[in-house]
Amino acid sequence: METVAITMAGFGNVGKAFARLVHHKHAEIMAAYGMNLKIIGISTRSHGSLNLKNGFDLATLSDFTGNFNEQNFPGGTSYRDTLEMISNSQADIFIENSPVNYENGQPAVSYITRALEKGMHAVTANKGPIVHAYAHLQELASQHGKKFLFESTVMDGAPVFSVVREALPVMHIEGFEGILNSCTNLILCRMESGESFEEAVYYAQSIGIAETDPSGDIDGWDAAVKVAALATVLLGYPSTPQDVQRQGIRSITQQDIHAARQAGKRWKLVCQAEKKEDQWLLSVSPKMIDSSSPYFSVDGTSSYILFRSDVLPGLGLLESNPSPDTTAYGMLADLLNIYRKAG
Amino acid sequence: METVAITMAGFGNVGKAFARLVHHKHAEIMAAYGMNLKIIGISTRSHGSLNLKNGFDLATLSDFTGNFNEQNFPGGTSYRDTLEMISNSQADIFIENSPVNYENGQPAVSYITRALEKGMHAVTANKGPIVHAYAHLQELASQHGKKFLFESTVMDGAPVFSVVREALPVMHIEGFEGILNSCTNLILCRMESGESFEEAVYYAQSIGIAETDPSGDIDGWDAAVKVAALATVLLGYPSTPQDVQRQGIRSITQQDIHAARQAGKRWKLVCQAEKKEDQWLLSVSPKMIDSSSPYFSVDGTSSYILFRSDVLPGLGLLESNPSPDTTAYGMLADLLNIYRKAG
Numbered sequence: 001m002e003t004v005a006i007t008m009a010g011f012g013n014v015g016k017a018f019a020r021l022v023h024h025k026h027a028e029i030m031a032a033y034g035m036n037l038k039i040i041g042i043s044t045r046s047h048g049s050l051n052l053k054n055g056f057d058l059a060t061l062s063d064f065t066g067n068f069n070e071q072n073f074p075g076g077t078s079y080r081d082t083l084e085m086i087s088n089s090q091a092d093i094f095i096e097n098s099p100v101n102y103e104n105g106q107p108a109v110s111y112i113t114r115a116l117e118k119g120m121h122a123v124t125a126n127k128g129p130i131v132h133a134y135a136h137l138q139e140l141a142s143q144h145g146k147k148f149l150f151e152s153t154v155m156d157g158a159p160v161f162s163v164v165r166e167a168l169p170v171m172h173i174e175g176f177e178g179i180l181n182s183c184t185n186l187i188l189c190r191m192e193s194g195e196s197f198e199e200a201v202y203y204a205q206s207i208g209i210a211e212t213d214p215s216g217d218i219d220g221w222d223a224a225v226k227v228a229a230l231a232t233v234l235l236g237y238p239s240t241p242q243d244v245q246r247q248g249i250r251s252i253t254q255q256d257i258h259a260a261r262q263a264g265k266r267w268k269l270v271c272q273a274e275k276k277e278d279q280w281l282l283s284v285s286p287k288m289i290d291s292s293s294p295y296f297s298v299d300g301t302s303s304y305i306l307f308r309s310d311v312l313p314g315l316g317l318l319e320s321n322p323s324p325d326t327t328a329y330g331m332l333a334d335l336l337n338i339y340r341k342a343g
Numbered sequence: 344m345e346t347v348a349i350t351m352a353g354f355g356n357v358g359k360a361f362a363r364l365v366h367h368k369h370a371e372i373m374a375a376y377g378m379n380l381k382i383i384g385i386s387t388r389s390h391g392s393l394n395l396k397n398g399f400d401l402a403t404l405s406d407f408t409g410n411f412n413e414q415n416f417p418g419g420t421s422y423r424d425t426l427e428m429i430s431n432s433q434a435d436i437f438i439e440n441s442p443v444n445y446e447n448g449q450p451a452v453s454y455i456t457r458a459l460e461k462g463m464h465a466v467t468a469n470k471g472p473i474v475h476a477y478a479h480l481q482e483l484a485s486q487h488g489k490k491f492l493f494e495s496t497v498m499d500g501a502p503v504f505s506v507v508r509e510a511l512p513v514m515h516i517e518g519f520e521g522i523l524n525s526c527t528n529l530i531l532c533r534m535e536s537g538e539s540f541e542e543a544v545y546y547a548q549s550i551g552i553a554e555t556d557p558s559g560d561i562d563g564w565d566a567a568v569k570v571a572a573l574a575t576v577l578l579g580y581p582s583t584p585q586d587v588q589r590q591g592i593r594s595i596t597q598q599d600i601h602a603a604r605q606a607g608k609r610w611k612l613v614c615q616a617e618k619k620e621d622q623w624l625l626s627v628s629p630k631m632i633d634s635s636s637p638y639f640s641v642d643g644t645s646s647y648i649l650f651r652s653d654v655l656p657g658l659g660l661l662e663s664n665p666s667p668d669t670t671a672y673g674m675l676a677d678l679l680n681i682y683r684k685a686g
Contacts, residue, residue, distance in 0.1 A: 025513050028513055029513060032512075032513065033512075157654065157655050158655065158658055159506055159510040159658075162511075163502055163506045163510050165510075166509035166510045167502040167506050167508075167509045167510055167676065167680065168502055168505075168676060169375075169376075169675075169676055169679040169680065170368050170371055170372060170375065170675070170679065171672075264607070291634040291639055292640055294637065294640045296634055296639065296640060297634065297635055297636055297637045297639060297640065302657075306661070306663075311364075311500065311668070311669070311672040312500050312501065312669055312672060313663060313664035313665075313666075313669070314645075314661070314662065314664050315501055315502075315660070315661070315662060315663075316647075316659070316660065316661030316662075317658070317659065317661075318637060318649070318657070318658070318659030318660075318661070319655065319657065319658060319659075320649075320656060320657030320658075320659070321656035321657055322656075323656075325654070326654070326655055326656070329655060332512075332513070333510065333511060333512055336512040336513065337510065340512065
């Protein structure tokens with residue numbers, strides 16, 4: 001029996017879902033891998049940062065909504081912030097789930113750096129550190145004999161990175177394309193049902209898919225960050241969102257949508273990485289596609305990616321009905337993939 | 344540097360593609376995993392069975408079309424048949440690629456049994472052994488501390504089994520559905536273009552997708568074997584093709600196809616595994632589907648599977664443009680997945 005102590009940053013929808021999943025799968029993981037998972041630290045932006053040496057009670061944590069302080073969790077130690085909590089943590093693995101910063105990946109990059117330096121493995125659902133510090137963080141992890149994984153950064157829990165890493169040896173990816181931003185896909189679908197752009201955005205905000213300022217999704221930044229992350233990791237082509245030719249969906253009108261529907265077609269925000277004259281060309285742009293395309297059936301918040309490679313001409317992955325639970329599963333899968341391989 | 348000696352049964356299109364792939368990827372595998380792959384034995388149905396202690400020259404083998412005998416390969420040792428060759432082999436791994444036998448999985452089951460008893464790992468592209476002897480062969484492999492893998496049995500080289508095994512820990516599959524038989528999908532597509540059933544079958548035979556007796560595909564047996572193999576391995580529900588409710592495509596007329604097209608729909612041979620009142624219900628049957636289904640864009644010899652699970656509500660895998668090369672890659676991936684984990 002091996003105890004694996006987890007410390008985590010972020011306790012929003014995904015963080016809570018992660019705690020619930022650890023609780024729900026605890027006995028199964030114990031039986032299958034001989035691992036006793038404990039959550040011993042949680043830091044939040046506005047509800048405190050607390051270390052609890054013997055671990056939080058997972059049942060309590062699963063529906064906890066209050067503050068992480070010594071009153072609510074006797075025996076705990078409060079810290080000023082995430083960085084201080086990590087610096088004082090004895091955890092084996094750090095689960096990072098703070099909000100995305102497209103500009104520079106902070107503060108997540110600092111958190112992960114500190115965790116790796118402290119000798120923890122690190123798992124993130126945050127795209128920022130991938131496009132801004134992938135090489136540095138991998139190098140740091142390797143120096144410390146630790147792993148840094150990030151499955152949930154693209155397509156939630158769908159195994160986009162892990163299928164390549166774990167299942168498909170000596171495969172060289174020669175390009176990819178896909179629908180990677182849930183929010184714009186949902187908006188385009190709602191517009192097909194007759195809503196205006198503004199109504200569709202409002203709906204996406206009302207169910208928590210779009211942010212208060214929805215421009216990160218609508219202008220294609222989120223999709224561009226995902227393209228850059230995939231190119232950095234899977235093509236070995238370090239890139240930032242600024243390297244991606246980017247056009248969002250603002251220019252798509254109700255008339256465009258209607259005309260496409262009349263012709264049996266649909267508008268989709270398509271991500272692409274293709275090689276032209278030995279140069280990678282990364283792009284995000286709206287495309288009108290017909291029913292012969294795998295994109296045609298990608299509805300609502302679903303997403304899709306197609307890899308072209310030297311050994312498999314076309315391998316597509318579709319994820320339907322994602323939620324914070326699927327993102328949480330991507331992080332738990334990373335954790336288990338680290339430990340069950342490392343032995 | 345570790346030498347991995349391979350002995351293989353079957354040197355048809357897939358066997359040849361495997362030898363070419365080993366040749367093509369040899370240096371890369373050496374560099375990435377420190378493994379020197381050698382092919383030291385090849386058995387065929389009508390062109391001899393030969394062991395060559397120091398290994399076949401991979402460049403020669405890549406386009407070899409003659410007999411495997413001592414005249415063509417000086418220093419080799421000829422054997423009466425595959426079983427005798429395996430029994431006398433010093434190989435580390437057995438690559439099995441003999442024709443499918445839907446009835447009882449023989450002779451492949453005997454070959455794999457003998458190889459595992461001799462202390463080899465075993466990899467097959469043959470569905471027969473999975474539906475007729477999966478539990479037995481896994482047990483035998485485990486007794487000998489060896490692995491038995493079979494990625495290429497369903498959807499060629501697409502990572503159907505390995506993504507579940509290697510990338511998605513503690514996932515419980517609650518059902519699957521898909522288009523798993525290339526031949527019938529191609530026939531239905533050709534009929535949409537105006538060919539009669541007979542013309543479409545003839546075309547499929549002419550490009551090597553349908554057998555001389557095409558009934559195994561057309562009557563849904565091949566699809567049923569794949570459903571049974573998936574259920575056996577991924578649902579832990581041992582089943583044979585006879586356990587699958589099976590209806591082929593013989594009843595689909597040109598009129599049916601035309602009517603569907605008029606309505607913007609397509610006929611597809613759909614495989615399903617679903618739980619009804621705690622009982623697995625396995626089926627293969629033609630279904631008319633519309634453009635909102637991921638099946639709609641599955642054209643020609645492409646295939647698709649969707650898994651429903653407790654942690655990922657819907658995960659689809661699409662394979663397009665399969666060939667003997669993709670099947671060969673599935674077998675090489677199995678081999679590398681065995682050694683890079685075990686090593």
